[in-house]
Amino acid sequence: MQEYLEKYPDAKFEIITDTYNMTTTVMEGYIYRDGQEAVAGIISLWTLGEVIADFLKKYTIK
Numbered sequence: 038m039q040e041y042l043e044k045y046p047d048a049k050f051e052i053i054t055d056t057y058n059m060t061t062t063v064m065e066g067y068i069y070r071d072g073q074e075a076v077a078g079i080i081s082l083w084t085l086g087e088v089i090a091d092f093l094k095k096y097t098i099k
Contacts, residue, residue, distance in 0.1 A: 038080075045070060047070055047071045048068055048069065048070050049068070049069045049070075050064075050066055050067070050068055050069075050078060050080070051066045051067045051068075051069065052064045052065070052066040053065055053066040053067065054066070060083055060084055060085065061081065061082070061083055061084075062081070062082040062084070063079065063080070063081050063082075064079070064080045065077070065078070065079050066078060
């Protein structure tokens with residue numbers, strides 16, 4: 038994941054659905070990059086311990 042973020046710092050991942058199991062978290066959605074068409078993407082995480090997710094929402098008022 039870190040390598041991907043370093044290689045594509047302009048990429049955004051919109052989570053459409055997520056599922057959780059004992060040791061697996063799967064997030065499905067769309068990947069957006071500046072000037073390119075959105076593509077479907079899946080992030081799968083396998084863990085042996087706790088997973089703590091912190092999502093920051095940004096709002097723009099026009």
